[in-house]
Amino acid sequence: MLYMPRGSPTATGLVFLAILLITAGIGTGQHTHSTVSQGRPQRLAPMKAHSGPLPAIPPVPFTPSRPTPVVRQVYEFAARHPEVLQYIPCYCGCERIGHNGNHDCFVKSRAANGTVTEWDTHGIGCAICLDVGRDALTLFNAGAKVSQIRAAIDQKYGSHYPSSTLTPRP
Numbered sequence: 001m002l003y004m005p006r007g008s009p010t011a012t013g014l015v016f017l018a019i020l021l022i023t024a025g026i027g028t029g030q031h032t033h034s035t036v037s038q039g040r041p042q043r044l045a046p047m048k049a050h051s052g053p054l055p056a057i058p059p060v061p062f063t064p065s066r067p068t069p070v071v072r073q074v075y076e077f078a079a080r081h082p083e084v085l086q087y088i089p090c091y092c093g094c095e096r097i098g099h100n101g102n103h104d105c106f107v108k109s110r111a112a113n114g115t116v117t118e119w120d121t122h123g124i125g126c127a128i129c130l131d132v133g134r135d136a137l138t139l140f141n142a143g144a145k146v147s148q149i150r151a152a153i154d155q156k157y158g159s160h161y162p163s164s165t166l167t168p169r170p
């Protein structure tokens with residue numbers, strides 16, 4: 001992979017291009033958060049990232065909604081970059097099962113040092129969860145800031161799905 005420092009004109013152009021590609025072809029309607037939740041989302045405490053080998057993704061009694069390499073890639077991104085996905089909403093309706101953002105679709109619990117202690121298997125079977133996570137990963141790898149990733153995800157998914165998690169902004 002070619003290294004480009006963040007903030008360079010070429011890197012900035014690539015981030016802009018990635019955001020355009022991810023949001024291309026999607027409507028521009030406005031999205032409002034569900035009023036089911038009480039109050040506004042709270043500011044999140046920073047999560048520590050997982051380092052070292054990851055636990056195996058547990059087997060599930062259903063067919064994953066995306067190919068196994070994609071599932072593994074998104075789960076690893078969630079484990080290693082909670083500073084991104086904890087600020088990215090999910091649009092599949094998982095707020096009804098207690099999720100606060102896309103990170104929760106993949107990681108159920110962490111130790112205080114950031115080590116993933118349990119995966120959430122919901123994300124394995126949910127194409128929306130995986131697609132949101134993969135889009136966030138693509139933008140992150142292109143050098144986008146978390147606020148840019150959030151804006152692109154909100155634009156792409158917000159007008160197409162009736163609800164989302166009440167995820168705090170970065």
